Amino acid sequence: xxxxxxxxxxxxxxxxxxxxxxxxxxxxxxxxxxxxxxxxxxxxxxxxxxxxxxxxxxxxxxxxxxxxxxxxxxxxxxxxxxxxxxxxxxxxxxxxxxxxxxxxxxxxxxxxxxxxxxxxxxxxxxxxxxxxxxxxxxxxxxxxxxxxxxxxxxxxxxxxxxxxxxxxxxxxxxxxxxxxxxxxxxxxxxxxxxxxxxxxxxxxxxxxxxxxxxxxxxxxxxxxxxxxxx
Amino acid sequence: xxxxxxxxxxxxxxxxxxxxxxxxxxxxxxxxxxxxxxxxxxxxxxxxxxxxxxxxxxxxxxxxxxxxxxxxxxxxxxxxxxxxxxxxxxxxxxxxxxxxxxxxxxxxxxxxxxxxxxxxxxxxxxxxxxxxxxxxxxxxxxxxxxxxxxxxxxxxxxxxxxxxxxxxxxxxxxxxxxxxxxxxxxxxxxxxxxxxxxxxxxxxxxxxxxxxxxxxxxxxxxxxxxxxxx
DNA sequence: CCTTGTGAAGCTGTTCACAGCC
DNA sequence: GGCTGTGAACAGCTTCACAAGG
Numbered sequence: 001x002x003x004x005x006x007x008x009x010x011x012x013x014x015x016x017x018x019x020x021x022x023x024x025x026x027x028x029x030x031x032x033x034x035x036x037x038x039x040x041x042x043x044x045x046x047x048x049x050x051x052x053x054x055x056x057x058x059x060x061x062x063x064x065x066x067x068x069x070x071x072x073x074x075x076x077x078x079x080x081x082x083x084x085x086x087x088x089x090x091x092x093x094x095x096x097x098x099x100x101x102x103x104x105x106x107x108x109x110x111x112x113x114x115x116x117x118x119x120x121x122x123x124x125x126x127x128x129x130x131x132x133x134x135x136x137x138x139x140x141x142x143x144x145x146x147x148x149x150x151x152x153x154x155x156x157x158x159x160x161x162x163x164x165x166x167x168x169x170x171x172x173x174x175x176x177x178x179x180x181x182x183x184x185x186x187x188x189x190x191x192x193x194x195x196x197x198x199x200x201x202x203x204x205x206x207x208x209x210x211x212x213x214x215x216x217x218x219x220x221x222x223x224x225x226x227x228x229x230x
Numbered sequence: 231x232x233x234x235x236x237x238x239x240x241x242x243x244x245x246x247x248x249x250x251x252x253x254x255x256x257x258x259x260x261x262x263x264x265x266x267x268x269x270x271x272x273x274x275x276x277x278x279x280x281x282x283x284x285x286x287x288x289x290x291x292x293x294x295x296x297x298x299x300x301x302x303x304x305x306x307x308x309x310x311x312x313x314x315x316x317x318x319x320x321x322x323x324x325x326x327x328x329x330x331x332x333x334x335x336x337x338x339x340x341x342x343x344x345x346x347x348x349x350x351x352x353x354x355x356x357x358x359x360x361x362x363x364x365x366x367x368x369x370x371x372x373x374x375x376x377x378x379x380x381x382x383x384x385x386x387x388x389x390x391x392x393x394x395x396x397x398x399x400x401x402x403x404x405x406x407x408x409x410x411x412x413x414x415x416x417x418x419x420x421x422x423x424x425x426x427x428x429x430x431x432x433x434x435x436x437x438x439x440x441x442x443x444x445x446x447x448x449x450x451x452x453x454x455x456x457x458x459x460x
Numbered sequence: 461c462c463t464t465g466t467g468a469a470g471c472t473g474t475t476c477a478c479a480g481c482c
Numbered sequence: 483g484g485c486t487g488t489g490a491a492c493a494g495c496t497t498c499a500c501a502a503g504g
Contacts (some may be wrong), residue, residue, distance in 0.1 A: 015423065015472075015473070016472085016473095017472080017473055017474090018473090019438055019441050019442075020434070020438055022437075023431070023434040023437040023438070024434065025433075027416065028418075029299050031492080041484090041485065041486090042486070042487095043485090048418070049418065050418035050420075052475075053388070053472080054474080054475055054476070054477095055473090055474065057474075057485090057486065057488085058474080058475090058487085058488080059472095060486090060487085060490065061487055063492075065486080066485070067397075067486050067487080068481090068482065068485085068486075069480070069481045069482050069484080069486045069487080070482040070483080070484050070486075071482070071484085071485070071486085072485070072486080073486090074469070085441075086440065086441050086444075087440045087441050087443065087444030087445075088437070088440070089333065090444070092436075092440050093442070100335075100340050101334065101335035101339065102335045102339065104331065104335070105330075105332045105334070105335035107332035108331050109331065109332065110434060111432065112432065112433055112436065115433060115436075115448060116440065117433070117435060117436050117437070117440065127276070131309055139351065149483065150488050155443050156434075156436065156439050156443060157241070162486090164378075170360055177487055179443065180439040180442060180443050181281030181439075182435050182436060182439055182441075184255065184342055187375065187382075188254075188258075188278070188279065196439060196442050196443075198435055198438065198439060200430065200432070200435055201253070201254075202336065202339060202341065202342065203253070203339070203341030203345060203347070204250070204254065205255040205340055205412050205428055205430055206317070206322075206324065206345075206347050206386065206388075207251055207252075207253040207316055207345060207347070208250055208253070208428065209374065209386050209410040209411075209412055209426060209428060210316065210317045210318070210322050210346065210347065210386065211252075211315075211316050212304035212319050212408075212410060212426050213317065213322070213385050213386060213409065213410050213426075214316075214317030214320070215317075215410065222493095231471065245494075245495075246494090246495095247494080247495060247496090248495095270461095271463065271464090272463075272465095273463090276498040282496080284495065284496080284497055284498070286501095287463090287464065287465060287466085288465085288466080288495095288496080288497090290464090291464090291465055291466070292463085292485075295465070296466080296502065297463080297464050297465080298463080298464075298503095299462080299463055299464040299465075299502070299503045299504045300461080300462045300463050300464075300503070301462080301464085301504070302464080303464090304461095308495090359471070437473070457497075
């Protein structure tokens with residue numbers, strides 16, 4: 001009775017690390033389905049997703065018991081269950097703020113436009129960009145955010161502005177009613193409680209690789225096998 | 231002799247989680263330096279970097295004792311020390327494979343072109359792209375990789391191809407002598423031992439946000455404060 | 461006083477190894 | 483026999499709280 005790890009009022013409590021891997025399993029299952037594989041073992045699926053089989057089974061166990069012992073997992077069934085838990089049975093419209101190179105690239109990025117997610121609007125503050133058409137969408141002004149968010153019932157936004165503009169973008173998004181933000185800008189944005197922010201920092205990833213490269217080359221004799229997680 | 235946690239032959243053993251945050255500290259320090267701040271406390275720096283002060287101090291303690299008790303950290307001095315540990319005192323040339331929307335965006339991305347890192351070459355397999363100029367660089371064929379890697383002494387590459395082409399790109403990069411890869415393609419690439427691969431999956435990030443959104447809306451009464459790490 | 465640097469505690473995530481079930 | 487599901491051990495990361503030192 002001390003710790004109740006199971007679930008809170010009917011909703012399963014899935015660890016964050018597991019949530020982050022579920023989309024990978026989903027993609028691996030889609031790939032297997034394309035190859036007309038109907039059933040697969042944890043080992044096969046784990047290989048396709050690039051993880052350890054034990055980890056995969058542990059992850060899936062947080063969702064429920066969707067496999068068959070001695071057999072494996074039904075590809076389509078498991079696929080549906082994961083999609084369900086991830087919230088992909090409903091459609092999500094997102095808005096992208098900042099239509100520079102990155103914002104334009106994201107607008108047309110497959111995977112942003114599939115998996116239940118679709119880019120519904122593009123916003124920028126630059127008057128020369130407002131009104132132009134990118135990836136089939138007309139860029140609108142920041143002032144139009146509240147109306148757009150309400151019209152499309154948007155709760156998720158992407159910030160792809162330069163660093164200094166990110167906080168202003170976040171403020172505008174929160175004011176407009178957005179509650180989850182994916183931030184690509186190289187800046188820390190602060191938001192009220194209850195708003196989710198995830199940060200993806202492209203240059204940081206390269207700097208991490210550079211660190212490991214430097215470390216490799218500074219060790220004349222490589223002592224042990226090291227791995228960097230994918 | 232069982233576990234030797236400290237260091238291996240003069241080289242400090244910095245935890246992976248710490249390495250991933252050092253670039254953030256570096257950026258925060260740069261920002262403070264721009265505002266002519268000469269000294270800062272762990273609390274100030276932590277706020278600027280968006281982390282807990284205790285975590286910041288712990289992280290810095292892996293590099294050495296660069297602060298002054300009762301005073302704080304010298305901004306320029308700490309900045310140099312972190313840059314040094316991250317390997318930014320040397321220049322890194324990188325090659326980008328795949329010059330689609332994302333690859334083009336990355337080519338011109340500031341932060342890819344600063345911090346000791348610069349994009350030295352762009353590679354694609356599409357004959358209609360080869361020879362075109364993107365972000366000041368002429369796109370070359372995949373066959374030219376070995377020569378390019380050797381000429382620029384490149385050890386770090388970025389894969390920005392469609393998913394199905396990623397493994398071929400990785401194979402070509404490894405064959406050409408690249409030892410670290412940042413993979414933006416929605417696919418698992420397998421590489422020989424000793425090659426570092428980091429994966430950034432843009433659509434996965436959105437799916438994670440969608441999960442949390444769904445969870446929020448399915449809970450009529452929000453039970454507890456939850457946070458999503460940045 | 462002040463703030464850093466750090467053992468120690470606690471938490472989260474991973475891996476193992478095997479019981480349970482087909 | 484084979485494979486899933488899972489307790490338990492393990493490893494790594496975070497946070498606390500305080501000693502060390504300006």
